[in-house]
Amino acid sequence: MPDLSQPREWLVRAASVAVLTGAGISAESGVPTFRGPGGLWRDYRPEDLATPQAFERDPKLVWEWYNWRRERIAGAGPNAAHRALVEIEKRTPRFTLITQNVDGLHDLAGSGKILKLHGDIWRLRCTVCGAEFPNRRVPLPKIPPHCACGGLARPGVVWFGEPLPPGIMQEAEHAARSAELFLVIGTSAVVYPAAGLIPLAKEGGAKVIEINLEETAFSQIVDCALRWPAAEILPQLL
Ligand code: OAD
DSSP: OOOOHHHHHHHHHOSEEEEEEOGGGGGGGTOOOSSSTTOOBTTBOHHHHSSHHHHHHOHHHHHHHHHHHHHHHHTOOOOHHHHHHHHHHHHOSEEEEEEOOOSOHHHHHTOSSEEETTEEEEEEEETTTOOEEEOOOSSOSSSSOBOTTSOBEEEEEOOTTSOOSTTHHHHHHHHHHHOSEEEEESOOOOSTTGGGHHHHHHHTTOEEEEEOSSOOTTTTTSSEEEOSOHHHHHHHHO
16 A cells, blocks of 8 residues: 555645545445446447437436446445545534535545536436426336436436536536545546546645546646555554
């Protein structure tokens, strides 16, 4: 395991911590990442399915993919990395958790406020009346699912080319800019605007720690890159 004395000191001293998580934090829970091994589903890339155009063309196919992901997530629970973030939140005066994940595992671990940039796979939204409602049924009894009004329902997530939920990016940017310590955990950092939070935190003067098994486009600008599984190394940071 890498030497953690410096990152531990940053963590203890920081009065404000912001965290950006991606699919890698849930990998050790058994949830497949998008771009790593096992990320492909029936040879489709996320960019082929997570778009309004794909849904318009073939809502059943898109829903089959989400149903598969929901099944994988339903059988999973939060891991030691999710739980370590709950502990950091308790110890830090100002703490913001920003996630690209839609799996709900931060909620299950007990994190407080979570800025879910890409929405929530356990919520559905009607494409006709706009109603949004929770739905945890696994597997879905009928694909594609419908709203009580009869309209086609879509996953309550953000797709490529769609805007993020209103106001959320401003909150995330504020947290990144004002953080003394910024943790980037388990994200390939290729999807924007989320990835843009990393240089923003750096410009704002934060120490940036990246936890990832692989190098990313931002590894060169971070203050410390820890190449280790998140669920093993995060508890060691505490
Ligand atoms: P990716 O699948 O692109 O990246 C996952 C990252 O986690 C990779 O860089 C891995 O090296 C790393 N990783 C894997 N296992 C790990 C472990 N045990 N510990 C630490 N790191 C690990 O997932 P995201 O970056 O989250 O968006 O993807 C971003 C967005 O693209 C998603 O939110 C989703 C997707 O398409 C939408 O659907 C809009």
